[in-house]
Amino acid sequence: MNSTRSRFPGWLALGVTAATLWLGGCAADKAKPAPLETVTAQIAGKQVWQLNIGNVSFPLNVAARQGQFFAASDAGTVVAVDAATGREAWRADVGARLSAGVGSDGRYAAVVTRDGEVVVLDKGAEVWRARVDSRVVTAPLVAGERVFVLGVDRVVHAFDVLDGRRLWTLKRPGDALTLAQAGVLTAYKDTLVAGQGNRLVGVDPLKGTVRWEVPVVTPRGSNEVERLADLVGPVTRAGSVLCMRAFQNALGCVDAERGQLKWSVNGGGLQAVGGDADFVFSADASDRLSGRRRSTGEVLWTTERFLNRGLSGPVSLGKTLVVGDFEGEVHFLGRDAGQTQLRLPTDGSAVVGTPVVLDTTLLVVTAKGGLFAFRPE
Numbered sequence: 001m002n003s004t005r006s007r008f009p010g011w012l013a014l015g016v017t018a019a020t021l022w023l024g025g026c027a028a029d030k031a032k033p034a035p036l037e038t039v040t041a042q043i044a045g046k047q048v049w050q051l052n053i054g055n056v057s058f059p060l061n062v063a064a065r066q067g068q069f070f071a072a073s074d075a076g077t078v079v080a081v082d083a084a085t086g087r088e089a090w091r092a093d094v095g096a097r098l099s100a101g102v103g104s105d106g107r108y109a110a111v112v113t114r115d116g117e118v119v120v121l122d123k124g125a126e127v128w129r130a131r132v133d134s135r136v137v138t139a140p141l142v143a144g145e146r147v148f149v150l151g152v153d154r155v156v157h158a159f160d161v162l163d164g165r166r167l168w169t170l171k172r173p174g175d176a177l178t179l180a181q182a183g184v185l186t187a188y189k190d191t192l193v194a195g196q197g198n199r200l201v202g203v204d205p206l207k208g209t210v211r212w213e214v215p216v217v218t219p220r221g222s223n224e225v226e227r228l229a230d231l232v233g234p235v236t237r238a239g240s241v242l243c244m245r246a247f248q249n250a251l252g253c254v255d256a257e258r259g260q261l262k263w264s265v266n267g268g269g270l271q272a273v274g275g276d277a278d279f280v281f282s283a284d285a286s287d288r289l290s291g292r293r294r295s296t297g298e299v300l301w302t303t304e305r306f307l308n309r310g311l312s313g314p315v316s317l318g319k320t321l322v323v324g325d326f327e328g329e330v331h332f333l334g335r336d337a338g339q340t341q342l343r344l345p346t347d348g349s350a351v352v353g354t355p356v357v358l359d360t361t362l363l364v365v366t367a368k369g370g371l372f373a374f375r376p377e
Contacts, residue, residue: 031286031308036329042341043320043332045376048361049086053077054369056352059182061101061139061234062365063109064358070102070109073369078102078111078121083358086373090124100182101353103140103147108161110140110147118149120161128164132157138183138233141192144205152180154196158208168208172196182272182353184233184244188256195231198246200254212259217250234313234354236275238294243280245273251282251297265297272354274314274321279335281314281321289314289323291338303338306331313354317362320376324351328366332376346372 054073063070068089072078076096080089096113103110109121112132118140120127134151141148142161149157158167184195191211192203198219202211219229229249235242240257251273252264273282279300280292287309290302310326320341321333328346333339349367356363362374 033309033326034287034305034307036343037305037340039340039343042334042339043376045332045342045344045374047344047372048375049373051079051081051086051088051371052369053079053371056365056367056369058099058101058137060353060365061103061182062353062356062363063102063104063139063142064356064363065104066106067358068104068106069356069358069363069371070104071363071365071371072098072102072111074098076111076113078109078124079371080104080109080124081371083361083363083373092121092124092126094119094121094126099135100137101139103142105142105161108142108147110142110149112136112140112149118147118157118159118164120147120159120164127162130159130164130166135180137180138185141185141187143187143192144190146205148185148192148194148205150183150185150194154183156185156192156194156196156203156208158205170194170203170208170210172199172201172210181230181247181270182233184231184235186233186235186237186242188237188240188242191256193235193242193256195233195244198229198231198249200231200242200244202256202259214254214259214261216244216252216254216261217246217264219249232270232272234272236273236280236316238275238277241294243273243275243294245269245271245282248285251280251292253280253294253297262295263297265292271311272313274316274323274354276316276335279316279321281316281323281335283311283314283323287311289333289338291321291335301336301338303333305340310350312351315355315357315362317357317376322355322362324355324364326350328370330355330364330372330374342376344374346370 076094134153156170192205229246243253312324332342
């Protein structure tokens with residue numbers, strides 16, 4: 001298996017002990033990647049700054065809050081960077097290897113170590129540590145003076161951001177086999193929203209009680225692996241509607257205001273979806289990239305130009321769709337028809353996770369730990 005093309009998609013957790021198996025992209029790695037077409041730039045864009053944080057081998061989530069990006073590396077480096085200039089606001093070392101990305105509200109930043117310690121920093125200074133009982137691969141959510149943590153066992157933990165006091169734990173019935181890939185953990189108004197298996201769950205963040213629960217897909221298959229349909233994060237949100245992928249099974253959108261499923265369609269794939277108010281963008285397991293109508297799930301266009309190129313999660317930037325690949329190339333496509341508008345390089349290693357947009361700056365992170373900021377025009 002060619003490690004430079006790893007998508008970091010395939011961990012499974014078995015039972016309460018969360019023993020893991022790596023499914024990976026080995027079969028897909030044997031397929032020949034589509035050669036890149038010659039691109040005549042249709043839009044202007046350039047790299048505006050770059051820095052390095054060290055290797056990243058987990059499905060990194062980058063937080064973007066109050067004009068800053070928050071990112072982390074395998075070795076435990078956590079940084080806050082001014083999105084406009086690339087100047088580091090602070091850099092910290094938590095002294096342990098990490099298993100998930102960063103959550104931040106703009107002041108406090110939270111990460112989780114491979115030993116299950118939640119570490120909270122206040123402008124780079126450690127405030128507290130607390131332990132959870134399962135492996136964590138989803139970035140914590142910091143909101144409302146709380147830190148929320150989602151384990152691969154689907155248990156949600158809530159801590160006080162000031163002192164690390166555990167406030168509540170929510171455990172729901174689930175299958176013995178679960179996906180240890182970055183899941184869904186976000187907020188809508190005063191509701192915590194979490195993915196638990198194939199279900200999207202709305203939770204009271206003060207009490208840890210369930211307000212609503214929506215199955216995004218009905219798992220089908222002859223064995224537990226085929227029936228695996230855990231929700232993959234991050235989600236894309238427009239208004240009250242959250243859209244997401246159910247691993248290797250489906251794409252779906254849920255109205256978080258009503259706690260109702262709007263639509264769900266079959267669609268194999270590993271990575272998170274992207275989108276805006278009109279579109280949902282996704283790539284299947286072979287990296288066939290599609291744009292769908294957000295209101296109905298109807299396919300509007302599909303392109304096979306990036307087959308087997310280990311695509312990252314996509315992100316919407318105005319009228320442009322952005323996605324990275326296993327060679328660190330960043331592709332800018334017209335959102336209406338999927339035509340290539342621009343391509344920019346990074347450091348030659350795989351783009352990790354989903355690119356992040358803050359104001360007019362697009363941040364891409366690579367497996368070699370490169371943070372590349374672009375500004376398309």
